[in-house]
Amino acid sequence: MSERDEGRVTTLVVMPECRISIVRRRLLRGGLLASGWLLLPTAYVAVGKPALALPPAPPPASLPKSPPTDRVTSARLWPSEEYTRLVIETSRLPTFRMTQLQEPYRLVLDIENIEMSPGLEALPTLLQHSDPYILGIRLGQRDAHVLRLVLDLKDRVDPKLFTLKPVAQFGYRLVLDLYPVERRDPLLMLVKEFENDDNVSALEQKYADDEALLALVREYEKRDTKSKTADKTGGKTDAVHPKTPPPIPEKSPNTGGKKPPPSKTPTKPPTKPRPIIVMLDPGHGGEDSGAIGRRRTMEKNVVLSIARRVKKLIDAEPNMRAVLTRDGDFFVPLHQRVEKARRVQADLMVSIHADAFTNIRARGSSVFALSERGATSAAARWLAQKENNADLVGGMDINSKDVAVTRTLLDLSQSAQINDSLKVGSMVLTALGTHNALHKGEVEQAGFAVLKAPDIPSILVETAFISNPEEEVKLNDPKQQQRFAESIAGGIKRYFASHPPLTRA
Numbered sequence: 109m110s111e112r113d114e115g116r117v118t119t120l121v122v123m124p125e126c127r128i129s130i131v132r133r134r135l136l137r138g139g140l141l142a143s144g145w146l147l148l149p150t151a152y153v154a155v156g157k158p159a160l161a162l163p164p165a166p167p168p169a170s171l172p173k174s175p176p177t178d179r180v181t182s183a184r185l186w187p188s189e190e191y192t193r194l195v196i197e198t199s200r201l202p203t204f205r206m207t208q209l210q211e212p213y214r215l216v217l218d219i220e221n222i223e224m225s226p227g228l229e230a231l232p233t234l235l236q237h238s239d240p241y242i243l244g245i246r247l248g249q250r251d252a253h254v255l256r257l258v259l260d261l262k263d264r265v266d267p268k269l270f271t272l273k274p275v276a277q278f279g280y281r282l283v284l285d286l287y288p289v290e291r292r293d294p295l296l297m298l299v300k301e302f303e304n305d306d307n308v309s310a311l312e313q314k315y316a317d318d319e320a321l322l323a324l325v326r327e328y329e330k331r332d333t334k335s336k337t338a339d340k341t342g343g344k345t346d347a348v349h350p351k352t353p354p355p356i357p358e359k360s361p362n363t364g365g366k367k368p369p370p371s372k373t374p375t376k377p378p379t380k381p382r383p384i385i386v387m388l389d390p391g392h393g394g395e396d397s398g399a400i401g402r403r404r405t406m407e408k409n410v411v412l413s414i415a416r417r418v419k420k421l422i423d424a425e426p427n428m429r430a431v432l433t434r435d436g437d438f439f440v441p442l443h444q445r446v447e448k449a450r451r452v453q454a455d456l457m458v459s460i461h462a463d464a465f466t467n468i469r470a471r472g473s474s475v476f477a478l479s480e481r482g483a484t485s486a487a488a489r490w491l492a493q494k495e496n497n498a499d500l501v502g503g504m505d506i507n508s509k510d511v512a513v514t515r516t517l518l519d520l521s522q523s524a525q526i527n528d529s530l531k532v533g534s535m536v537l538t539a540l541g542t543h544n545a546l547h548k549g550e551v552e553q554a555g556f557a558v559l560k561a562p563d564i565p566s567i568l569v570e571t572a573f574i575s576n577p578e579e580e581v582k583l584n585d586p587k588q589q590q591r592f593a594e595s596i597a598g599g600i601k602r603y604f605a606s607h608p609p610l611t612r613a
């Protein structure tokens with residue numbers, strides 16, 4: 109069985125509360141259940157089993173009578189606006205079932221043949237008031253063989269439940285991701301951001317860029333120009349090109365409901381230049397801490413801090429906006445990072461990391477671009493492999509639909525973007541050289557998955573070696589973080605000063 113055939117879950121059943129009481133009475137009469145809040149009707153339990161598990165699970169009332177065989181070694185919560193992840197780590201592949209309830213909304217997760225442990229007992233204390241999705245966490249031994257976990261929810265969620273095989277320092281992981289029913293659209297969030305300043309029309313232009321709506325607008329612009337030229341020469345064009353253009357449909361036929369319509373219909377050409385959009389990608393996050401220094405500095409934290417600083421510097425430019433692939437401590441799969449950059453039609457993608465090597469003397473900043481024909485050095489190949497492992501460590505549901513689609517897209521030829529990436533990369537590298545030693549004096553290339561947007565110049569910056577004690581101190585120091593950020597932002601600004609996006613084909 110391949111790694112991709114990991115456990116699948118589950119048919120979710122939403123239960124009307126009124127049905128529960130009947131079953132609850134029956135169960136109580138049977139004396140089966142220990143505490144009232146854990147009650148659940150047998151008839152409505154949806155079974156979700158890992159593919160590796162043996163026979164189909166019987167209903168809870170007749171679960172196997174074998175004693176508990178496993179303990180939860182650790183349980184973790186990764187809340188974020190985008191989604192909240194709950195991870196339960198065990199030493200064996202767990203068998204589980206999940207049920208979704210409403211009035212009030214909650215999720216019930218039964219894990220078989222597992223017993224309570226301090227690692228799991230601590231889970232409710234990890235819950236933050238600010239968690240966007242979870243209101244409360246309750247735990248209990250449903251019976252001798254089944255552990256029950258109830259999540260009280262703030263609202264209805266779209267849950268994804270899957271298992272991960274042991275990797276790196278982790279054992280088996282049962283992962284429950286809670287997404288909002290209506291997924292946040294980065295494009296829509298950008299629109300909202302821009303509504304707060306005077307760049308709305310520029311952004312509308314950007315959003316409409318790949319849609320039929322803009323094609324229509326352009327068509328009219330062309331006609332209008334021709335019409336004006338004809339007017340000057342005394343031509344009678346009004347009958348052919350009326351001054352009032354025909355109505356433009358409110359929605360593009362190609363949006364498929366995925367993209368928000370522009371907040372105002374751009375019936376006139378925008379008067380301001382479209383902003384340059386830079387996608388900043390702090391590496392790792394959530395379960396995937398990235399490299400860890402001797403003082404336990406985690407790559408995921410320092411690169412987020414540096415990326416936020418770069419964003420501030422970019423946003424301070426009147427014609428530039430930066431967007432983060434993650435603005436918190438949560439895991440984002442590599443292909444989704446690329447997809448996020450494409451969704452906002454970024455003009456540049458900059459992935460920010462901190463390097464590590466077994467030799468603690470290794471030091472200096474480096475910048476990488478994608479390579480289609482092998483890496484420029486063995487070290488670059490090794491590094492790309494290490495960074496590409498992020499999905500395994502961070503924990504991606506490899507059975508989710510969007511993975512295959514995006515992967516196909518990312519297999520397209522990247523050669524056009526690599527030229528631009530090398531140019532911007534060398535400007536960022538030069539700027540970094542004014543602040544830190546350079547690990548190598550030129551932009552290196554390797555097959556980094558996160559640099560594979562076919563249409564967006566993309567670079568990966570290894571700010572410094574977190575494995576080098578001196579550079580670890582530097583990475584932790586807010587003043588030094590700011591200087592790293594200034595170098596990166598400076599290189600980006602220099603690149604766009606000489607390569608404005610609109611001049612690119």
Ligand SMILES: [Zn+2]
Pocket residue numbers: 391392398399407461462495
């Ligand atoms: Zn990294």
